[in-house]
Amino acid sequence: MNKFLIIPLLFGLLMLSCSEDKKKINESAADENQVIGEQGAALPSVSFYQYEDSSNYPDAILELYTPLGNQVFKPGKVPFEFNVKNFDLQNTGGGNARLFMILNGGDPVGYLSPIFQRELTVGTYRTVAYLVDDDGFALKSFGNYIDRDFLVGDSRPFPYSAEPYLALHQPKNAQIVSLGEELVIDFLVLGGDMKLDGLKVKIFVNEFSCEVNRMSPVRVSNLPKGDYQLKIQLLRSDNKELEGPFSTVSKTVFVR
The missing domain is CATH 2.60.40.10 (Immunoglobulins)
Structure with a gap:
């Protein structure tokens, strides 16, 4: 084989193998999130998904x-x-x-x-x-x-609570997402383990929603242009709400 053909072939195989390293999981059913555009035509379905867990810097x-x-x-x-x-x-x-x-x-x-x-x-x-x-x-x-x-100053401690709670890294409030790009929701669960403690996170993006049971970032694709109220809620697996001021986080997001 011509050596000039071998290099692009090897590069292509390398890129294929890298893309296969990340597999989508917890992808929502497309039919549940069908959107109709201004002209009455069906737009690409809004979908939620995660990639498989990857433990970067586990010793940090x-x-x-x-x-x-x-x-x-x-x-x-x-x-x-x-x-x-x-x-x-x-x-x-x-x-x-x-x-x-x-x-x-x-x-x-x-x-x-x-x-x-x-x-x-x-x-x-x-x-x-x-x-x-x-x-x-x-x-x-x-x-x-x-x-x-x-x-x-003169303030009182938070009431004691052993309940897990949320911290949201992405997105920031009033963040602008370019039309066609994915909205990434990156969160932490503190004070508990999602699997061992039977926890799940429910995400609302206006009328669209999904549930996940792992801390991997959630990606939302095909959001139409508009203003969105994002709500992330930490729940028990039986849908019981958790007490405490930080079990729910809300942000506003704009798709432009």
Whole structure:
């Protein structure tokens, strides 16, 4: 065989093998999400799916030295000090953050350094911090993420609860998704194991919905142009709702 033909052939086989590494799972039935366009024609069905789990950086460890549990700070600049093991925060190539933190269920903020400060007012706070992989998805192995409650000023701790809860990495509130691109929903379940504790996550994107029982990112394809209310809800497998302020997360998303 001509050696100039061998190279593209090998490249094609390599790409095929890479594409086969990721297999879709939990794909929703297309008929359940049929959309009719403005002209009465059927649009491609909205579908939800995940890829099979991939454990990137399973040995990465994120530790939180400050704040301590229910530590009290004065209003103003509150210090945060993390320690990262078996993971390089600087290995991005483009200077992208690989350490993210969420306060009280808000949008995540990325940091290039494990030591920083946040300007905070009086209140009770729950911080969820986690590492992200080369593709920007939250790492989901035990030790990749950590949570902690603390107080600023004259405030009371959150009522004790052993219930699991959610943290949402993607999307951010008011995020704009280009028409034809997938909406990616990347979340963490903290304080419990989805399989061992019989948990599931129900996702609503306006009238479209799906249920998943693993933490892999959920991808939503073929969303028509419009405004969407995204709601992610953590439930027991018997549909029993969980107590606590962070068992449900809502965001607004725009497809343009």
